Each structure stands twice: as C-alpha cells, then as structure tokens.
Amino acid sequence: MKLKNIKWSTIKLMFVSHVFGKTAAAIYKSYVYNCNTKNFLKAGEHITLVKPLYLIPQRIELGSYTRIQPNVKIIASKNQKVIIKKFSAIGAGSTIIPGNHTPTVSIPQFLSYLYINDVNHTLIVGEDVWVGANSTLLSKGSIGRGAVVAANAVVSKEIPPYAVVGGIPAKIIAVRFSIDQILEHEASLYPPEERFDRDYLEKLFKEKYSELKTLGTSIITPKEIQQLTLEKSKYRIEDYSNL
Numbered sequence: 001m002k003l004k005n006i007k008w009s010t011i012k013l014m015f016v017s018h019v020f021g022k023t024a025a026a027i028y029k030s031y032v033y034n035c036n037t038k039n040f041l042k043a044g045e046h047i048t049l050v051k052p053l054y055l056i057p058q059r060i061e062l063g064s065y066t067r068i069q070p071n072v073k074i075i076a077s078k079n080q081k082v083i084i085k086k087f088s089a090i091g092a093g094s095t096i097i098p099g100n101h102t103p104t105v106s107i108p109q110f111l112s113y114l115y116i117n118d119v120n121h122t123l124i125v126g127e128d129v130w131v132g133a134n135s136t137l138l139s140k141g142s143i144g145r146g147a148v149v150a151a152n153a154v155v156s157k158e159i160p161p162y163a164v165v166g167g168i169p170a171k172i173i174a175v176r177f178s179i180d181q182i183l184e185h186e187a188s189l190y191p192p193e194e195r196f197d198r199d200y201l202e203k204l205f206k207e208k209y210s211e212l213k214t215l216g217t218s219i220i221t222p223k224e225i226q227q228l229t230l231e232k233s234k235y236r237i238e239d240y241s242n243l
Contacts (some may be wrong), residue, residue: 009039017191030054037062045084046235062181063127064236072096087189088125091133091151098123100139126161128189141170144186147197148176148215159207160197164215175209177216184218188241 017025037043039057044064053078055074062068063086073095074082080099084090101109102117124142125131132151141155149155150166150173157206159165162182164174177185179201188196203233220228233241 007039009033009036024062031058041081050092060084065237069094069133077115077118077120079115079118081122083122084125084211085127085129085145087128088130090125090131091135093134094136096125096137098139117237146176146182160204163208172208172211172212174215175205176214178214179205181214181216181218184241188239191240193243 004034010033011201012030013025016028020057032051033039034053034055034057035051037047037049037058038062040062041058042061043124044062044066046065048067050068052070052071053072055072056076059076059081060074061081061083063084065087065090065218066084068084069092071093072090075095075097076082077099081095082098087150090096094125098121100119101112102119104117107114117144119139123137123139123140125137126143126145126147128146129143129148131137131143131149133154134152135149137149138156139152140157141159143149143155143159144161144163146162147159148164149159149170150164152168153166153170154168155165155170159168159170159172162176163172164176165171166173174181179198182196182201229238
C-alpha cells in the first residue's frame with residue numbers, strides 16, 4: 001500500500017509499534033486508534049466509543065447516535081463485517097463474531113488464521129437495539145430493530161424486531177412494546193417511509209409474540225419530557241411525531 005493512501009492515524013499506529021513494540025501498539029490501538037470514528041469503514045454522527053475497545057474498525061459500520069461501551073470485542077476476518085445501525089448501544093464486555101470456520105481435513109485449529117473455508121457473514125444490529133453487558137452475538141445472530149438482548153445472553157440466530165431475548169442460547173422471553181407503543185415510538189424516531197406499519201406488526205406479534213408479556217411503558221412525567229427534549233435537541237435528533 002502506498003504511503004499516501006494510508007490514514008494519518010494508521011501511520012501513528014505503525015510508528016508506535018515500530019518504536020515502542022507490539023505491547024505498546026496494542027494499548028495504543030485499544031485506547032486511541034479503535035476509538036477514532038475516522039478509522040471505521042463508515043461512521044455517522046454523535047457516536048460514543050468508550051475505551052478500551054478490541055476490534056478492527058475497517059470492518060465495522062456505525063450509524064449515527066450509536067454507543068459502544070468499554071471492553072467490547074468485535075472479532076472479524078477480512079471478508080466479514082458488522083453493521084450497527086442508528087440509536088443502538090452495545091453493552092460493556094460484549095463480543096460480536098460475524099463468522100466462523102468450517103472444519104477442514106488437514107488444517108489444525110492453530111492455523112485457522114489462514115481463513116481457509118471460513119464462513120463469512122455480515123452481522124447486523126438493527127436500529128434502536130440494546131445489547132446487554134457481556135452478551136455474545138455469533139455469526140447468524142443479527143438483531144432486529146428495537147430488540148433487547150439481556151446481559152450474558154448468547155445469540156446464535158436472527159432475532160426479530162422488538163423482541164426481548166435472554167439465555168444461552170438466547171430465546172424470546174418478552175416483547176419490548178405493544179403494537180400501539182411501537183407505532184407511537186417509531187412515529188417519534190423515524191420518518192414515515194422508515195416506520196413499520198400496523199399490518200406488519202400484527203403479523204409479527206401473531207407469529208412471534210403471542211401471549212408474551214410486554215416490558216415497556218408509555219408513562220413519562222412532564223419533567224422527564226422536558227429533559228428528553230433538551231437531550232434530543234443537543235444531539236440534533238429530529239422528532240417526527242408531528243408529521
């Protein structure tokens with residue numbers, strides 16, 4: 001790669017490694033390089049990255065208003081990718097692995113870094129998702145919009161929108177909001193063309209959430225509304241509820 005095509009932050013990382021050694025470079029990477037949104041494949045606005053982080057930014061896309069808490073690990077090889085969409089947060093100590101290996105005759109696990117017969121995926125964390133602390137998302141564990149992953153869960157399959165999941169392996173244990181609450185919630189966060197409609201939600205609830213309890217609430221005090229409005233204004237989060 002020509003020097004002129006290398007980002008300045010990458011040059012600094014190479015310099016630290018060359019002058020101070022691999023240990024210093026690893027510390028610099030987890031506390032500085034990995035917390036710079038300019039190093040990611042794509043990054044929106046108002047992103048919070050809490051150091052240290054153990055990941056490869058060039059294989060990660062971050063939407064606007066996303067947050068990654070400390071000690072998160074994202075382990076992705078060259079043909080794998082993680083997309084975290086807007087409004088979502090990844091809890092401290094969580095691990096995301098968008099691929100895996102196919103056992104292959106003559107290849108010991110020690111040489112898995114050769115990426116022969118890797119199974120490559122793009123793991124997507126949808127909009128407005130909360131991934132609880134110390135959770136693990138495995139290769140097919142994409143998370144639907146608005147879902148909640150309980151702390152310490154292991155997700156190995158796709159999770160539908162607004163599900164609340166927990167356990168090892170993760171199972172649906174509740175639904176975040178009722179249909180009416182989802183419609184109200186989405187009317188605030190998303191422009192009309194991005195929202196789920198009632199027909200889709202009714203079908204989703206019939207197939208996935210029959211007889212499950214709802215965890216969310218619509219109750220919020222006037223003082224809390226004022227605080228929320230101020231915070232949304234500070235981050236320039238548009239409210240679409242009047243459209």
